[in-house]
Amino acid sequence: MSLRAEDVHRSFDHPSGAVHVLRGVDLAVEPGELVTLSGPSGSGKSALITLLCGFDQPDRGTVAVCGRSLATPPAWRLCAVLPQALGLSGELTLAENIALPLRLDPERRGEPVADAVAGLMAELGIDGLGDRYPAEVSFGQQQRTALARAVIAGPKVLLADEPTAHLDHHSAPAAVRVLRRAADAGSAVLIATHHDLVHEAADRTLVLEAGRISVE
Numbered sequence: 001m002s003l004r005a006e007d008v009h010r011s012f013d014h015p016s017g018a019v020h021v022l023r024g025v026d027l028a029v030e031p032g033e034l035v036t037l038s039g040p041s042g043s044g045k046s047a048l049i050t051l052l053c054g055f056d057q058p059d060r061g062t063v064a065v066c067g068r069s070l071a072t073p074p075a076w077r078l079c080a081v082l083p084q085a086l087g088l089s090g091e092l093t094l095a096e097n098i099a100l101p102l103r104l105d106p107e108r109r110g111e112p113v114a115d116a117v118a119g120l121m122a123e124l125g126i127d128g129l130g131d132r133y134p135a136e137v138s139f140g141q142q143q144r145t146a147l148a149r150a151v152i153a154g155p156k157v158l159l160a161d162e163p164t165a166h167l168d169h170h171s172a173p174a175a176v177r178v179l180r181r182a183a184d185a186g187s188a189v190l191i192a193t194h195h196d197l198v199h200e201a202a203d204r205t206l207v208l209e210a211g212r213i214s215v216e
């Protein structure tokens with residue numbers, strides 16, 4: 001089992017009172033599966049992805065990646081994430097951002113990365129931008145950079161929050177192909193999305209509604 005959540009609860013305090021967004025979420029994603037997460041806007045998809053990658057902690061319940069519970073965000077090779085806010089480093093070029101998970105991995109630090117980076121950039125239609133910084137490209141180009149960074153190390157678990165939200169109908173299919181290939185190579189992939197193209201590439205879909213998961 002690559003990714004598992006059991007009875008996950010999370011509330012947020014607001015001036016008008018606490019909002020109990022996640023009310024007992026259970027889910028599991030196996031290696032090689034591409035699973036989409038749908039649900040109405042505001043249902044808590046981003047809140048759940050943030051918990052599953054260890055950036056936030058549940059009030060109750062457990063999250064485990066490859067059998068390990070998450071007290072802190074795990075290494076990229078274990079769990080890579082494409083967050084809605086992307087989280088690119090502004091001090092690194094696009095090519096350096098994409099290579100980061102390999103550079104941070106003590107076992108792979110010395111590997112040549114240029115070909116893998118160039119291949120992903122070409123496939124995603126951002127070739128020729130490798131020497132630019134995130135602030136010098138569009139948000140859609142930044143999003144494809146964050147996608148390339150998420151897949152480059154072949155993570156056990158790949159989480160993506162609306163990975164095609166800023167892509168047009170030319171660039172979205174390539175992004176979906178890259179995500180599908182990650183699953184076919186053995187990653188457990190969970191994608192929060194409203195996009196039909198991503199749902200069509202999925203093995204199954206989970207629906208988050210009223211704080212719990214149902215199966216579509």
Ligand SMILES: Nc1ncnc2c1ncn2[C@@H]1O[C@H](COP(=O)(O)OP(=O)(O)OP(=O)(O)O)[C@@H](O)[C@H]1O
Pocket residue numbers: 012013019021039040041042043044045046047048
């Ligand atoms: N860090 C936070 N602090 C306070 N409230 C939060 C926080 N994160 C999420 N929420 C609240 O949790 C609810 C769910 O938000 P979330 O962004 O997870 O929804 P979503 O399903 O991803 O929506 P969308 O499809 O529009 O992206 C909202 O009511 C939001 O205000």
